Amino acid sequence: MAIITLTTDLGLKDHYVGVVKGSILKDCPNVQIVDISHQIPAYDILEAAFTLKSSYSSFPDGTIHILGVNPEVNEESNHLLIEYKNQFFIGADNGVFSLIFDEKPQRIFELTISPHEEDLTFPTKDIFTKAACHIIKGGTPEMIGKPVKDLVEKALFRAVSVGNTLKGLVIHIDHYGNVMTNIEETFFKSFRAARDFVIEFRKGEYDIKEISKAYNDVPEGEKVALFSSSNLLEIAINKGDASKLLGLRKSDTIRIEFYDR
Amino acid sequence: MAIITLTTDLGLKDHYVGVVKGSILKDCPNVQIVDISHQIPAYDILEAAFTLKSSYSSFPDGTIHILGVNPEVNEESNHLLIEYKNQFFIGADNGVFSLIFDEKPQRIFELTISPHEEDLTFPTKDIFTKAACHIIKGGTPEMIGKPVKDLVEKALFRAVSVGNTLKGLVIHIDHYGNVMTNIEETFFKSFRAARDFVIEFRKGEYDIKEISKAYNDVPEGEKVALFSSSNLLEIAINKGDASKLLGLRKSDTIRIEFYDR
Amino acid sequence: MAIITLTTDLGLKDHYVGVVKGSILKDCPNVQIVDISHQIPAYDILEAAFTLKSSYSSFPDGTIHILGVNPEVNEESNHLLIEYKNQFFIGADNGVFSLIFDEKPQRIFELTISPHEEDLTFPTKDIFTKAACHIIKGGTPEMIGKPVKDLVEKALFRAVSVGNTLKGLVIHIDHYGNVMTNIEETFFKSFRAARDFVIEFRKGEYDIKEISKAYNDVPEGEKVALFSSSNLLEIAINKGDASKLLGLRKSDTIRIEFYDR
Numbered sequence: 001m002a003i004i005t006l007t008t009d010l011g012l013k014d015h016y017v018g019v020v021k022g023s024i025l026k027d028c029p030n031v032q033i034v035d036i037s038h039q040i041p042a043y044d045i046l047e048a049a050f051t052l053k054s055s056y057s058s059f060p061d062g063t064i065h066i067l068g069v070n071p072e073v074n075e076e077s078n079h080l081l082i083e084y085k086n087q088f089f090i091g092a093d094n095g096v097f098s099l100i101f102d103e104k105p106q107r108i109f110e111l112t113i114s115p116h117e118e119d120l121t122f123p124t125k126d127i128f129t130k131a132a133c134h135i136i137k138g139g140t141p142e143m144i145g146k147p148v149k150d151l152v153e154k155a156l157f158r159a160v161s162v163g164n165t166l167k168g169l170v171i172h173i174d175h176y177g178n179v180m181t182n183i184e185e186t187f188f189k190s191f192r193a194a195r196d197f198v199i200e201f202r203k204g205e206y207d208i209k210e211i212s213k214a215y216n217d218v219p220e221g222e223k224v225a226l227f228s229s230s231n232l233l234e235i236a237i238n239k240g241d242a243s244k245l246l247g248l249r250k251s252d253t254i255r256i257e258f259y260d261r
Numbered sequence: 262m263a264i265i266t267l268t269t270d271l272g273l274k275d276h277y278v279g280v281v282k283g284s285i286l287k288d289c290p291n292v293q294i295v296d297i298s299h300q301i302p303a304y305d306i307l308e309a310a311f312t313l314k315s316s317y318s319s320f321p322d323g324t325i326h327i328l329g330v331n332p333e334v335n336e337e338s339n340h341l342l343i344e345y346k347n348q349f350f351i352g353a354d355n356g357v358f359s360l361i362f363d364e365k366p367q368r369i370f371e372l373t374i375s376p377h378e379e380d381l382t383f384p385t386k387d388i389f390t391k392a393a394c395h396i397i398k399g400g401t402p403e404m405i406g407k408p409v410k411d412l413v414e415k416a417l418f419r420a421v422s423v424g425n426t427l428k429g430l431v432i433h434i435d436h437y438g439n440v441m442t443n444i445e446e447t448f449f450k451s452f453r454a455a456r457d458f459v460i461e462f463r464k465g466e467y468d469i470k471e472i473s474k475a476y477n478d479v480p481e482g483e484k485v486a487l488f489s490s491s492n493l494l495e496i497a498i499n500k501g502d503a504s505k506l507l508g509l510r511k512s513d514t515i516r517i518e519f520y521d522r
Numbered sequence: 523m524a525i526i527t528l529t530t531d532l533g534l535k536d537h538y539v540g541v542v543k544g545s546i547l548k549d550c551p552n553v554q555i556v557d558i559s560h561q562i563p564a565y566d567i568l569e570a571a572f573t574l575k576s577s578y579s580s581f582p583d584g585t586i587h588i589l590g591v592n593p594e595v596n597e598e599s600n601h602l603l604i605e606y607k608n609q610f611f612i613g614a615d616n617g618v619f620s621l622i623f624d625e626k627p628q629r630i631f632e633l634t635i636s637p638h639e640e641d642l643t644f645p646t647k648d649i650f651t652k653a654a655c656h657i658i659k660g661g662t663p664e665m666i667g668k669p670v671k672d673l674v675e676k677a678l679f680r681a682v683s684v685g686n687t688l689k690g691l692v693i694h695i696d697h698y699g700n701v702m703t704n705i706e707e708t709f710f711k712s713f714r715a716a717r718d719f720v721i722e723f724r725k726g727e728y729d730i731k732e733i734s735k736a737y738n739d740v741p742e743g744e745k746v747a748l749f750s751s752s753n754l755l756e757i758a759i760n761k762g763d764a765s766k767l768l769g770l771r772k773s774d775t776i777r778i779e780f781y782d783r
Contacts, residue, residue: 002380003547005540010437012273012534015316018266019299019490022319025264031319032547036540043500055537058544058647060551072477122490125319141304144514175533176564214642216594222697229541239565272697273534276577279527281557282753286525286554290582304696306609314563383735385753388581430565 002136004030007052008068009040010122020068020125028133034059040069045154047101050172050180054230056087056100064132067091068124079111079123079147081131088129088240095154109136109145138167160190161181166256168233170248177241179248183233183256195258199225201235206246209234215239264293265396268313269329269385270301281329281386289394295320300333301330302368306415307330310360311433311441315491317348317361325393328352331387338413340372340384342406349396351389355413372405375433420444427517429494429511438502440509444494455469457521462496467507471494476500524658525554525581529574530590530646531562536665542590542647551653552709555663556581569674572694572702578609578611586654589613590646599674601633601645601670603667604647610657612650617676666706681705682711688778690755692770699763701770705778717780721747723757728768730757737761 003026009014017038024033031115036055040048048069058067064087065121071092073079082097089097093110112129134144159168159182168183199208206224215238218224223246228234235255236242243249265285272279278299285294297316301309309330317326325348332353334340343350343358343367350358354371374391395405420443421430429444460469469486476499479485484503489495494515497503504510526546532538537763539560546555556579570591586609593614604611604619606627611619613780615632635652656666680783681690681704690705721730732748737760740746746767750756755776758764765771 003544005544007537007540009437013298013300013433014433014746015268015297015312016436018268018295018312018316019319020320021295022264022266022316022324025295026319026321029262029293032551034540034543034547036537037535039535042502051537055540055544058541058548060544060548063544074477096280121487127492172536174536175538176531212600214594214598229647241564270698274559274561275696276529276558276573279529279577282695283525283527283577283582283585286548287580287582290523291552300661303763333736335738382748386751412708472635 001032003063005034005036005065007036008038009042010038022130028136045096049096052102061086066087066128071123081109083107093152095152098151098153108148109141111145112147112241164258170252173243177243178236181233185227185231192232197258200255262293265323266295266297268297268325269299271299272305276280284390289397306357310357315362327389332384343510344368354413356413359412369409370402371409371458372406421447425519431513431517434504438504439497442494442515446492458519461516490503523554524586526658527556527558527587529558530560531564532560545651567618568761575622586610588650593645603631605629610686615674617674620673620675631663633667636706686780690776692774695765698764700758701753703776707749707753722777768776
């Protein structure tokens with residue numbers, strides 16, 4: 001069975017997610033629909049990008065990801081169907097996709113499915129599901145879109161190195177209060193080489209001097225730094241809420257000083 | 262695969278929804294179960310009716326909708342299996358169905374599946390799933406119920422016209438803070454004819470003089486009126502929380518004055 | 523289709539549940555995944571045990587239950603695959619399973635799937651899904667684990683009888699505010715014999731003198747005692763929030779006095 005994932009800010013209390021699923025099953029019945037999250041903060045494409053970027057590689061080839069956050073278009077932006085690493089992504093060209101992909105996508109199509117007038121308020125249901133089912137039923141992207149070259153680009157704060165210091169920031173606080181930074185494991189490792197380091201936050205109020213492999217490498221209630229399943233530096237407390245207990249919030253700065261042993 | 266939808270006030274933290282699904286899969290394994298919402302406010306059949314009324318037409322023929330809000334029965338009310346527009350609806354005859362259907366259902370059956378004594382506290386799991394699987398396995402309604410003529414009727418405030426004024430009220434606030442009224446698009450359009458109008462709320466503190474086609478027909482942060490995917494007049498703020506920012510709550514009055522150009 | 527259930531404290535806002543499901547579908551595509559709950563309070567194995575103990579018997583033989591609460595292991599504990607009443611249970615051996623099972627499991631295996639180094643932070647995704655799919659694809663437990671004899675035992679407060687009194691406590695407050703105790707129906711009935719009784723709580727401030735069969739055996743707003751679908755004594759208010767209105771919280775004592783008529 002083909003797989004369609006949903007990443008939206010539709011929430012769970014209303015009928016919105018239900019009718020998106022109904023529309024899919026009406027159009028292409030034999031499909032597995034997987035909720036990634038419907039609790040992206042409303043209109044927040046940075047969180048939407050973080051969520052889908054952290055998810056897609058766990059799914060098999062051919063999976064179709066519908067991104068229903070800010071799905072509306074205007075004169076400058078369009079609805080896109082993108083092929084990337086043998087998966088498909090459908091959503092509005094509002095910059096979110098430039099934050100998800102590390103490389104240029106294989107193919108990008110601007111959707112030309114003409115929306116009925118009444119489709120304007122709910123493109124996730126009325127357009128994205130149609131595009132997804134078109135692909136699942138064996139249709140080609142060319143039949144519902146025209147090739148375009150580029151995505152709308154959105155700048156993102158990336159972790160940077162200055163002298164012996166690596167500077168990043170908090171990009172997501174998860175359900176447990178674990179603190180995700182934008183410091184990638186590969187960047188950290190190549191910059192570190194064989195040096196020692198100290199991770200500082202809250203203006204030096206707290207520091208951590210090693211990277212652990214698991215939360216319970218430290219005693220319960222202790223702070224711990226590790227690389228998460230998204231390969232990003234994460235600051236956590238073993239069985240505790242790091243965001244609350246350490247006072248860390250989104251956009252806070254994280255500094256890592258490196259020095260020779 | 263047959264489709265069963267669930268609309269309940271069971272919430273998501275407990276095991277209740279899980280055991281409803283387990284009971285379905287134990288009885289009829291090859292079925293798609295779709296959650297419409299499990300966050301209907303507890304015991305609120307008006308919200309339950311709004312939710313399912315806004316949803317069912319997105320699903321294909323043959324879909325079975327289980328309505329698990331106030332599923333208990335008493336001497337005057339029974340469990341029903343209803344056929345309406347080639348779909349099935351299962352729930353308690355507490356008035357909720359009269360709020361969902363615009364026309365008389367094709368067929369109404371009072372369920373006669375004799376509940377075991379221990380089934381009384383959780384009919385959604387113990388009775389409704391059995392009725393749904395019976396239909397999916399090819400059974401007829403007659404085998405598990407006896408035909409009845411009428412539903413328990415529940416009165417609902419409908420939008421009304423007085424002179425040149427149309428008066429409705431807020432019936433639902435969605436996850437974004439968008440405000441749904443009980444003013445239907447067809448009623449508005451036939452009453453309006455070619456006249457201009459002004460939508461007033463908060464006792465005239467705010468007004469809107471046109472109907473938009475999409476949220477972003479107005480600048481971000483501006484109020485907007487449009488007909489939602491449920492074909493009801495909706496008052497929203499483009500990328501904002503209209504309920505909070507405009508102080509609109511459930512049951513508040515919305516007035517529309519019409520005048521010749 | 524085989525069934526995998528998920529009971530976790532992962533929450534619904536992050537991508538965590540999505541990637542667990544993606545990992546399953548990548549490994550064994552034709553499977554029904556059922557969420558029991560992802561809102562177990564963080565790290566709370568008592569609530570996890572209550573939830574899964576209340577759920578598993580609603581599922582058919584062969585169902586595989588993944589328990590993703592405190593999934594990390596240490597020197598003394600391991601990841602387990604357990605066969606119990608013709609179903610499978612996968613999770614960490616932290617005592618939670620001793621709280622779920624009333625009898626000794628048919629077979630217990632310590633998982634020997636060697637985790638890659640990067641798998642340490644998310645065993646639910648990286649280890650439990652692999653074990654589940656191994657079984658679904660027809661593999662034997664012996665191929666991924668070695669038999670062990672015992673589970674880590676965790677003591678649980680059980681309801682006790684002292685003279686003519688039965689003493690239990692509140693173990694769970696559900697989404698409606700219904701109050702679940704640890705007093706089992708069979709224990710109550712055998713201890714009661716033919717005697718009358720009074721259920722007392724809040725140090726005798728409130729009492730209930732009969733067991734009802736359904737919430738609406740009492741008028742709306744009235745307190746009611748009944749045996750829930752989990753066969754535990756439950757104290758509720760018909761269409762009300764018993765926890766809030768009666769001031770009952772987890773771990774509060776419930777006493778039942780029995781006396782001859």
